[in-house]
Amino acid sequence: MFNEKDLMRNPFMTNEKFAQQYDFLKEEGEFDRILKILTVPSKSGIYLSRFDIRKIGLTLGVQVISRERKEMLKDIFFYAKQLNKMKEFLDLLIEYTNMKIAQYRELQETFPKTKDIIQGWIDKAERLIKFIENLKKEVDIYKVV
Numbered sequence: 816m817f818n819e820k821d822l823m824r825n826p827f828m829t830n831e832k833f834a835q836q837y838d839f840l841k842e843e844g845e846f847d848r849i850l851k852i853l854t855v856p857s858k859s860g861i862y863l864s865r866f867d868i869r870k871i872g873l874t875l876g877v878q879v880i881s882r883e884r885k886e887m888l889k890d891i892f893f894y895a896k897q898l899n900k901m902k903e904f905l906d907l908l909i910e911y912t913n914m915k916i917a918q919y920r921e922l923q924e925t926f927p928k929t930k931d932i933i934q935g936w937i938d939k940a941e942r943l944i945k946f947i948e949n950l951k952k953e954v955d956i957y958k959v960v
Contacts, residue, residue: 846892850885852946853908860939861915863888871907875900905951909944916940 856862868887872879877894879887895904919937923930 846889849950850888852943853888854885858939859912859943860936860941861912861943863911867911871904871911874907875904901954902951905947905954909947912940912944912947 852858853863863884865881865884865887868884868891869879869881872887872891872894875891875895875898877891877898879890879894881887891904892901895901916937919933919940923933
């Protein structure tokens with residue numbers, strides 16, 4: 816399936832190899848859209864720092880090199896696919912998002928005047944969870960095929 820020489824030179828799967836595995840990511844634009852949703856706080860409601868991404872990677876057993884957050888997430892996607900840990904990776908993203916929502920709720924209680932502003936972030940984060948849950952369903956669908 817992989818040319819071992821190429822894999823040793825670059826342990827990450829190429830975008831094309833990853834996209835071939837899942838129809839929902841075949842278009843490069845779709846995969847980029849997923850990465851953008853995860854890395855742009857105004858879309859996701861959360862901020863995934865490089866440290867957070869590394870921590871998620873280490874939980875999966877992958878040491879990710881620090882660089883642009885989008886590229887780090889891309890690496891984790893590829894490794895999760897190679898290691899058959901895609902659902903575990905998506906579960907970690909949901910767990911992280913739930914932790915952020917809990918922090919937002921705590922801020923709302925501590926600073927009641929910010930409740931409306933923070934609720935907007937909570938709403939976005941909850942939509943992100945639904946989005947990730949849909950990705951998990953698609954992983955199951957394409958795993959069966």
